[in-house]
Amino acid sequence: MSGLLRCRTLSVSIDCSPRRVYEFVRNPENVPRWAGGLGTAVHKEGDRWILQTPDGPLGLGFVADNDLGVLDHRVTIAPGVDVLNPMRVVANGSGSEVSFTLFQLPGMTAEKFAEDAGLVERDLRTLKKVLEAASRG
Numbered sequence: 001m002s003g004l005l006r007c008r009t010l011s012v013s014i015d016c017s018p019r020r021v022y023e024f025v026r027n028p029e030n031v032p033r034w035a036g037g038l039g040t041a042v043h044k045e046g047d048r049w050i051l052q053t054p055d056g057p058l059g060l061g062f063v064a065d066n067d068l069g070v071l072d073h074r075v076t077i078a079p080g081v082d083v084l085n086p087m088r089v090v091a092n093g094s095g096s097e098v099s100f101t102l103f104q105l106p107g108m109t110a111e112k113f114a115e116d117a118g119l120v121e122r123d124l125r126t127l128k129k130v131l132e133a134a135s136r137g
Helices: 018-024 028-034 110-136
Strands: 007-014 042-043 046-054 056-062 073-078 081-085 089-091 093-103
Touching: 007 042, 007 081, 018 028, 018 089, 018 110, 028 042, 028 056, 028 110, 081 093, 093 110
Parallel strands: none
Antiparallel strands: 007 093, 042 046, 046 056, 056 073, 073 081, 089 093
16 A cells, blocks of 8 residues: 555636736635635634634645745644645636645545535635636626
């Protein structure tokens, strides 16, 4: 048995510039607008962002601002327990392609992994809807 985790990379095409997508996603205050599966509200405590979820608060932190479209973020699910979520936005013609890699963490059932993939897909569709509506209106 290898030490590799099962994973799925999910993506969505968005008719909006990569810079606009990057700036919107990277702002933690926007998370509840597009990633309801992650959190329903967000606030800042000192230099940390805290997401409110039905299961309690989670910490949220993005990698350093960059020009490469890297939107990787860590979610703190318990003290000292961070989950890295690899995410990218790249140009796709005049628009963008956003990808998110989801890992099946140790101890996670296949059913929970499939449920999480469904939540990520829903969140990516919501991101598309929110950004494309904003660029039209």
